[in-house]
Amino acid sequence: MLWVRILATVLSLTAIQLSAQPTYKEVAPILESHCQSCHRPNDIAPFALLSYDDAATWAEDIKRVVNEKIMPPWKPVAGYGEFKDVNVLSDAEKQTLMSWVDAGAPLGDPAETTEPSTPTGEWRLGEPDxxxxxxxxxxxxxxxxxxxxxxxxxxxxxxxxxxxxxxxxxxxxxxxxxxxxxxxxxxxxxxxxxxxxxxxxxxxxxxxxxxxxxxxxxxxxxxxxxxxxxxxxxxxxxxxxxxxxxxxxxxxxxxxxxxxxxxxxxxxxxxxxQLLYIPVVNDTFTIPPGNANYEDALTTLTPFDLKVYNIFPHMHLLGRKIKVDATVKQDDKSLIYIDDWDFKWQGFYDYKEPQTIPAGSRIKLSCVWDNSEGNPRNPNNPLKTIKWGEGTQDEMCVAFLGVVIDTNLRLPFRVLK
Ligand code: HEC
Missing domain, CATH: 2.60.120.310 (Copper type II, ascorbate-dependent monooxygenase, N-terminal domain)
Structure with missing residues (x-):
């Protein structure tokens, strides 16, 4: 019948127009390279994102967390230290995820989707010794x-x-x-x-x-x-x-x-x-109550030749920014910068190439805290003056450098005023 043929033509035209919209085939590789390291069974994320069903179930949430840059949780700012396995979505990848959700999370042709090669065993590096x-x-x-x-x-x-x-x-x-x-x-x-x-x-x-x-x-x-x-x-x-x-x-x-x-x-x-984790520490700050943008920095002088393999910055709940720079023979070298600190998302960041910092170089550590009522993570009500300490309400400003050093001496770093 004619009207059926017309309807079929209209439908197939619509399908051609829609084909510009991504289906799961385009989404799967993004989830594999950016999400499944955590969103797999036995891992830290509360649900897996391994299959089409997983992704479709979480589609609206995926759109929200990607749009708000909550996921994937990668904190270092690009351009400050070159790290291995940087996990940031490109604009194009982000767009693909959002358009897919907006289109109703279509599966497309299942035959075109390849199975993820993400390991699903308990230990992601294989059986431990x-x-x-x-x-x-x-x-x-x-x-x-x-x-x-x-x-x-x-x-x-x-x-x-x-x-x-x-x-x-x-x-x-x-x-x-x-x-x-x-x-x-x-x-x-x-x-x-x-x-x-x-x-x-x-x-x-x-x-x-x-x-x-x-x-x-x-x-x-x-x-x-x-x-x-x-x-x-x-x-x-x-x-x-x-x-x-x-x-x-x-x-x-x-x-x-x-x-x-x-x-x-x-x-x-x-x-x-031997890799040692050497803390570069500022434990002398005093953060006044009510200050939403309090900064304190110090510079230390390294007494050794260091090869830095990785870095672990650390603050508590008031922390907002942390930055480590080295000055090597007048040249500034950035080791890390996090401009949106979140105690929930801490990590060891591995350098692509170990960073060489010769003895006599200065290392500068600076931290910014928000000790105001406007900080939703502020554990203190009423507000208090905050200093270094181990407690939930205390603060820290420290970066552990994972280093190999060329001597057996383990002297503390000297603080310069
Ligand atoms: C480094 C590990 C890690 C990576 C990589 C990661 N996630 Fe997550 N994700 C988590 C954890 C852990 C949670 C649990 C929520 C929390 O602890 O804040 C979570 C929660 C979520 C939630 C629920 C959040 C909410 O507010 O309900 C969504 C949706 C999500 N992730 C999507 C993604 C997507 C999409 C990607 C990749 C683009 C991704 N995640 C990458 C660890 C990760």
Missing amino acids: MVVKMAEAYMPPRGQDDYRCFVVSNPFDRAMNVRAVDVLPGNRQIVHHVIMFLDTNGQSLKLDEAEDGPGYTCFGGPGFPITSLSFMLGGWAPGTVPKFLPDGVSVQIPRGGRLIMQVHYFPVGRTGEDVTKVGLYLSKGTNDR
């Missing part, structure tokens, strides 16, 4: 953020050289992030004994001064994904040393038991260079 875990299950109190440190001893009777650390949250519904610290002199055991229940309360750091003998070990901060250190470089956990897992529980609406595990990937090399 060693898995350590919390000694007993912990159940955080419901309805509030809970920062808890758990101590795990080096399971070997010798030093271990670690090339990568990954974390497998026991209860993904409530674990928001895990940062690993290293305790070389037993301070964490005293803190553990002083508190009832598994582990002890800690916020931001391991509960003792992170500027002294403890070091970072790496971690599973939600802003970045774990990676192997380059061949020949590893972090040493001394014999008798302890690993501290700092777990941020976020049991909103429900709680439950958690036993989080840590996977250690050991180095096979016998002649590794």
